[in-house]
Amino acid sequence: MKDDRDYKLDLSPASGVTPPPQPPAAQSTQRPFISVHFTCCNVYQRIYRAPDGKSYRGQCPRCARSVNFPVGQGGTSARFFRAG
Ligand SMILES: [Zn+2]
Incomplete structure (x- = not known):
């Protein structure tokens, strides 16, 4: 069974609207995430890091x-987790 509901973003700007300049350290666009396999429903989901940077919640x-x-000391290099 395949479930690939990708979100498609339409980034075409509205007329007359200037997009805001990107700050040098744009953490909002580089928000780290992990992939979690929920064994309860056999589904995969991206989970983004919490604003406090101490854990991934979803x-x-x-x-x-x-x-x-929770994010360990020095962070974790693992990008894939299993829950359930
Ligand atoms: Zn579930």
Whole structure:
């Protein structure tokens, strides 16, 4: 079974609107995330780092089961986790 509901973004600017300049350290565009496999529903979901930078928080897209992966000392190099 395949589930690839990709979000397609339409970035075409509205007429007359100037996009704001990108700050040098645009952390909003480089927000780290991990991929989590929710075994409860056998579904994958990207989970983004919390604003405090101390954990990755998210929830299962189907049953809303919440997960919380704390960021270890020096961060983690792992990009894939399993929950459930
Ligand atoms: Zn679930």
